[in-house]
Amino acid sequence: MNQPALDKPYFLDPAKFRDPARTAKGEPRASVTLKKLETLWINTGTLCNLECRNCYIESSPSNDRLAYITTNEVAFYLDEIATHQLGTQVVGFTGGEPFLNPDMLDILELTLERGFEVLLLTNATKPMLRPRVKKGLLALHAAYGHQLTLRVSIDHFDPTWHEAERGAETFEPVIEGLQWLTKQGFKVDIAGRLFAGDDEMTMRQGYAALFAERGIALDAMAKQTLVLFPEMDARLDVPEITTECWQKLNVHPDTMMCASSRMIVKRKGADHPSVVACTLLPYDERFDLGHTLAQAAETVALNHPHCAQFCVLGGASCGGN
Incomplete structure (x- = not known):
């Protein structure tokens, strides 16, 4: 198979997404109100052992724009949830690659012992497969197995497409990590991406064949097991969402991620972490909401x-719902 062509033109109208109250056409912009903090996302740092071609957060071995968050800093927000009785049920961890953070195992133990369900996003390669990390994960699984889910990123079932996004020789390492996790009985789901032009059923059938071939006991037909995300590219033109769009699209604002979640980020050089509106917008200061929940x-x-592209029109959520 030839190397897939992933380069995309810069089509976004520069007049769009400027005014928080009005679209470029002067129409009232749609907004979303937080109803309940059901999920708290925590960015563990932007450093990653991989450098994916279209990573929304631009993670890489050299990008430390978001610093490693510490156990004490995570504890501050977990305490705030308890103090204000926010009713948060799920804490999600994303990076970068979370297992590069030296505090990650301690952070997981703290969060799990507080009774939260945990969803951790990982590429399941070398950082996770280090002996110290594997030992720690096995201990957490033995103590809190039902509370911990690891979401493994496999962008496509075809190695050529996967490696077009994630780089050469990245497919087999993630398969090794996934095989280890499933054989040890961890709760695992998969994050795939709809960037290669395949429809959903083709994707699910392709993953099912891959799992069967590699002895991976996962059901690719289950939407909670294989989460297929729409492509994101802020360079491409996309409609702005107006207040009238909710009715036209038959979409309710309460179903958007920012109606039920926030994310903690620790910017390099900052004295303390910040809360941002969305997992997809860690750098845009327009979406910085302060330092406390x-x-x-x-x-x-x-x-x-x-x-517009991911949430309203794409119908996606980082929680996979």
Whole structure:
């Protein structure tokens, strides 16, 4: 198979996504109000052992724009959830590659012992397969197995497409990690991406064949097991979402991620972490909502291409719902 062509033109109208109140056409921009903090996402740092071609957060072995968050900093937000009785049920961890963070195992233990369900996003390669990390994960699995889910990123069932996005010789390492996790009985789901032009059923059948061939006991037909995300590219033109769009699209604002989640980020050089509106917008200061969860319970204007492309039109959620 030839190397897939993934280069895309820069089509976004520069007049769009400027004013938080109005679209480029002057129409009232749609917004979303936080109803309940059901999921708290925590970015563990942007450093990653891989450098994916279209990573929304630009993670790489050299990108440390978001620093490693510490156990004490995570504890601050877990305490705030308890103090204000926010009712948060799920804590999600994303990077970068979380297992590069030296505090990751301690952070997981703290979060799990507090009773939260944990969803951790990983590429399941060398950082996770280090002996110290494997030993720690096995101990956590023995103590809290039902609470911990690891979401493994496999962008496509075909190695050529996967490696076009993630780099040469990245397919077999993730298969090795996935085989280890499933054989040890961890709760695992898969994050795939709809970037190669295949429809959903073709993708699910392709993953099912891959899992069967490699002895991976996962059901690719289950939507909670294989989560297929729409492509994101802020360079491409996308409609702005107006208040009238909710009715036209038959979509309710309460189903958007920012109605039920926030993310903690620790910017390099900052004295303390910040709360941002969305997992997809870690750098855009327009979506910085303060340093505490109490400050972050405000309405969010859908003033970014990802709001339209991924959430409203793409119908996706980082939680996979």
